[in-house]
Ligand SMILES: Nc1ncnc2c1ncn2[C@@H]1O[C@H](COP(=O)(O)OP(=O)(O)OP(=O)(O)O)[C@@H](O)[C@H]1O
């Protein structure tokens with residue numbers, strides 16, 4: 001069920017002049033960037049740099065104090081979160097956020113079902129009779145290697161599996177832009193390798209914006225790396241250039257000290 | 258029970274069976290009628306509390322509005338019974354749009370407080386408009402029209418038995434429709450919102466809209482129940498819109514259990530029969546009801562329906578070789 005988005009010109013994601021103040025504390029100080037094409041675009045930066053806050057502003061969870069967000073040329077700055085999903089913007093959360101008491105299958109099925117809203121309010125059908133929703137659900141479960149686990153409650157999955165379920169749900173509507181907030185946090189080494197492969201895969205068909213502390217992973221799969229530091233962009237460029245940049249090293253060391 | 262939960266037909270059959278047996282066990286059709294009417298009122302509350310986790314103290318608004326609607330139409334305009342009940346359902350549904358829209362501006366405790374405040378406002382509104390509602394005295398001597406279609410009388414509802422059959426039919430259909438609703442994709446979405454509203458928003462659901470629609474469905478069935486209650490008593494007391502009425506509906510819902518719709522039937526029967534039996538022997542009978550509710554809250558989270566569930570499971574266990 002690839003839902004058809006209106007044909008538009010603009011780049012997948014364009015963010016300009018985003019500022020966010022939390023009573024007195026300026027968490028974002030005018031962040032601007034444009035993503036022109038598919039691929040994996042990484043955002044790194046020390047703890048508290050404002051990475052998650054930036055995602056929240058883009059996804060609509062919080063309102064920026066100033067600035068503008070465009071998806072495929074469309075201004076979505078004032079759209080509520082749930083409508084941004086239908087504009088082609090999907091996200092996963094840094095802190096696992098699932099329907100813990102519902103089955104893995106139902107978690108994904110609900111995410112897929114959200115993309116056929118007219119049939120959701122049809123009160124005369126069984127919930128499992130939407131065959132295309134079922135087919136898409138099965139595809140996503142298989143792609144994220146969760147088919148074997150589909151019957152158990154999401155809350156009982158292992159940490160790594162929960163992170164994958166997060167992403168299966170985000171992919172449900174075949175988004176143009178996928179925001180992933182530390183998808184490998186707390187994962188074991190095997191799970192990290194699987195996840196790295198998957199993210200690289202997604203980058204072939206959509207723009208993936210990736211917040212990640214694992215620099216080795218980021219170096220391997222990103223088209224570009226942007227360094228956020230104290231609410232502003234410090235540097236942005238090719239992975240090799242960023243890795244060699246003395247100011248970036250100083251920011252990280254400064255934060256570690 | 259598990260089978261009944263998944264099948265709307267199964268629930269309809271169960272409700273019809275209860276309706277068949279109930280008059281045999283109770284002293285009057287009037288009492289059995291009251292059980293079925295309040296089962297429908299609790300059904301609306303069950304949708305909100307069981308599927309969405311929303312506790313509404315505003316259910317008396319819908320119940321009372323339905324009752325006033327039928328009362329006024331029947332008394333002043335001689336409206337037929339079907340038109341009167343349809344109007345009661347529609348008016349309550351419309352009120353539920355407003356109440357739902359206002360109450361769902363907030364969540365959690367604040368939502369509960371909003372329904373409570375709106376319920377109080379509605380009570381005083383009805384109290385202060387005696388020209389419409391009869392105020393403190395209520396609406397008296399409401400005629401109960403016979404069932405007619407296109408000027409032809411189909412069925413006299415004058416006898417308690419005939420009216421009971423009429424109510425039982427409507428009640429069965431109401432439970433069937435509600436079961437269809439919660440088994441649909443819409444019902445699945447309500448469960449998602451109950452589990453994690455934040456996540457439901459993040460995957461693209463306009464959760465407030467879903468909550469308001471749920472309020473409308475709950476308001477409609479509760480208003481229909483109120484309309485039937487006016488015809489059952491031939492009287493619309495101000496007590497219909499009292500806070501105590503909202504409490505009564507909530508108590509039935511929680512006592513019966515919210516995991517299954519059938520619980521609303523059990524809760525209604527328990528409260529109606531208990532208040533009938535006890536009010537004669539002891540003026541403070543509500544204390545016993547309170548104690549029962551405490552026991553359910555502490556030891557039987559699934560309500561009376563879960564007791565039935567366990568009994569069925571045990572019987573199946575015993576039947577197996
Ligand atoms: N709702 C809020 N109210 C007040 N301050 C906030 C709020 N959310 C975030 N902050 C502050 O904004 C700053 C940026 O936080 P943010 O979560 O965006 O950092 P981050 O870059 O994602 O960090 P991490 O790598 O630890 O996840 C922090 O100092 C944080 O304390």
Ligand SMILES: [Mg+2]
Nearest residue numbers: 051052053094
């Ligand atoms: Mg963060």
